[in-house]
Amino acid sequence: MSNYEKYVQAFVRALNISEEEVTSATYKEGDWDSVGHMILIGEIEDAYGIELDTDDIININSFEEGKNILKKYDIEM
Secondary structure (H helix, E strand, C coil), rough: CHHHHHHHHHHHHHHHHHHHHHHCCCCCCCCCCCHHHHHHHHHHHHHHHHCCHHHHHHCCCHHHHHHHHCCCCCCCC
């Protein structure tokens, strides 16, 4: 599974949304509330074997922004 596929699946599992909805997902819309956010962070950390720092956890507020943040951890999509 590619890094991109892992990332998409983290959103699908954490937020209970379809793959088609993932790219437009933003924090505080639909199922992406504070609980969903923490589940998402756990899914991302598990998928890549990393631990995100607090600022990065807070700043992941959209699908696209999360991809940008993961670059800091040498995870390329």
